[in-house]
Amino acid sequence: MTTVGQQPDRTSVATAEHTTVPGQRPPGQLRRVTGTITRRVRPFDAAVAALFLLAAHLLYVNLWSDLAHGYLTDSGGDQNQAEWFMAIAAENIAHLHNPFFTTVQGFPDGVNLMANTVMLGLTVPLTPITLAFGPTVTYALVLTWGLAGTGIAWYWVLGRWAVRSRPAAAVGAALAAFAPPMISHGNAHPNFTALFMIPLIVDRALCLCRGDRVVRDAVLLGLFTAYQIFIGEEVLLIAAVGMLLFAAAYALADPGRAREAARPLRKGLPIALAMVLPLVAGPLYVQFLGPGSYTDVPHGYGVVVNSPLSFLQFAGRSLAGNEAIADRFAVNRLEQNAFYGWPLAGLALVIAVRLWHRALVKALVCTAIGGAVLSMGPRIQVPGTHIVLPGPWRLILDLPLFGSVIESRFGMVCAPVLGVLVALAVDRITASSEPRLKAAGLVAVAAALLPIVPTPYPVNVRPAVPDFIADGTWRRYVDEGQTVVPVPLAHSYTTESQHWQSATRMAFTMPGGYFMAPNGPAHVGNYNPEPRPTYRLLGTVYTSGKVPEIGPRQRAEAEADLSYWKAGVVVLAPGFNAPPLYQTLRQLLGRDGTLIGGAWVWDVNDGTSATRRPGA
Structure with missing residues (x-):
């Protein structure tokens, strides 16, 4: 008698008793066995599932x-x-x-x-x-x-x-x-x-x-x-x-x-x-x-x-x-x-x-x-x-x-x-x-x-959502159709702001993200959206921890990007390399942020950067 998968002697039905391979019906005893399996679950089956x-x-x-x-x-x-x-x-x-x-x-x-x-x-x-x-x-x-x-x-x-x-x-x-x-x-x-x-x-x-x-x-x-x-x-x-x-x-x-x-x-x-x-x-x-x-x-x-x-x-x-x-x-x-x-x-x-x-x-x-x-x-x-x-x-x-x-x-x-x-x-x-x-x-x-044999997965404590986001304070700064701009913007190497959205049931809209998107004229897939200048600049600061030289060109690009994103508020939460990010934003937006609900906030509700506001 052969076991499953063994090539049988085609002249002997008994030899093929337990053979079930592509192209041949499951015969005899095995058909009865598999039929029992599909008709009802035995205690052993339930034990395996458990x-x-x-x-x-x-x-x-x-x-x-x-x-x-x-x-x-x-x-x-x-x-x-x-x-x-x-x-x-x-x-x-x-x-x-x-x-x-x-x-x-x-x-x-x-x-x-x-x-x-x-x-x-x-x-x-x-x-x-x-x-x-x-x-x-x-x-x-x-x-x-x-x-x-x-x-x-x-x-x-x-x-x-x-x-x-x-x-x-x-x-x-x-x-x-x-x-x-x-x-x-x-x-x-x-x-x-x-x-x-x-x-x-x-x-x-x-x-x-x-x-x-x-x-x-x-x-x-x-x-x-x-x-x-x-x-x-x-x-x-x-x-x-x-x-x-x-x-x-x-x-x-x-x-x-x-x-x-x-x-x-x-x-x-x-x-x-x-x-x-x-x-x-x-x-x-x-x-x-x-x-x-x-x-x-x-x-x-x-x-x-x-x-x-x-x-x-x-x-x-x-x-x-x-x-x-x-x-x-x-x-x-x-x-x-x-x-x-x-x-x-x-x-x-x-x-x-x-x-x-x-x-x-x-x-x-x-x-x-x-x-x-x-x-x-x-x-x-x-x-x-x-x-x-x-x-x-x-x-x-x-x-x-x-x-x-x-x-x-x-x-x-x-x-x-x-x-x-x-x-x-x-x-x-x-x-x-x-x-x-x-x-x-x-x-x-x-x-x-x-x-x-695998071992249990280790777990870290996830950073908390800032109260400014969690309690809805951000709504005071964002009009209909405007966005929250989290810093750093979500990217494949930093996704905390995605958690902010998930935790608030997608209450606000934001630019940036960690998802597959087309980049460049050839629409080649990338793990992030097409990076605008400010997106790229802030990402570099986040990864390097260094404050770059900020001049008129960078400020103009930030103004254009905030307008493109229809930004209502820029939010920087405490975390990795937050100090250099703060200094970069301070220079880009022309003023200090305000600490509200555990996050630094820049109100840009008019759709332009603070550098264009009277008295900024």
């Missing part, structure tokens, strides 16, 4: 314990950004505003929300929670339940398609959902942790290959894909590449079954596409052609890539990890997109060699290698040498959409692949009748997984 939820909550226990003041330490400005997206989505729904565009931030040009990670598929349904409890609660929910939901979804799919043992499915799902790259993005990228739709898309694609109910499966595949677009498009693109790699490798490993799967795919994929297009055509038009749309987002040629050695390292948040070492192999702690550790890499190699006769394993290994090599970028330096090899990424770099993807993120393709391989190994080990062999195998698996 365990995943508990594990996710333990990871975020420090955030949950102080939602009013907690800020994930390694999130940079991304927590404020993510909460802002959740808040603006809720306010747009509550006030029946355009859910795809807003001028509340980035005034007057605005923000193309479809071209940013607003996650409408989650933020819109969670609007009541956001409005009732605030965006930080929604943010914590999406991060926590996103990780847990991803694990539950992979558990269901592995139990349905890959293994008979529920414990094996649970172990594989835990690895897929809580792998080091997932934990890295869990610092502040909810669109890369809430991946529960990806396993369901994989499931429907496999059902479509089977050919039982082509129309139903194609319709569901289309609906699931459309929904994933409203959760995270980059994730969908990476998953699609992984699925294509798997399909190509499987076709080479077992051409006969690939031909069988091709027939229902030819019929079903057009149906799925017909389901997707009407649901996403309008929003995607806004994203790519509407106001605030942009072209590619250059990250530098071969800059944000994985080193081959990074796959053998431990992530900073792993049990065996060292942050100082991990920092040398990643651009920041949000992009540790490899870091599976050498024990797991070694275990995967042993599993691949031992089970290489299975077409499924061959396809999985090729998928992992393909994703890993793509993540190394267009130039791959051989460790320990000066040899640089051309990477396959250069072949797809100029294709539509790929120019905006961070290539190192393709290393995440390895997470579910490793999860399936480990699940297959545990399934085989637990089926062994040799106690010693079983014990040795389980110890080996535990030894490979224990070092990458």
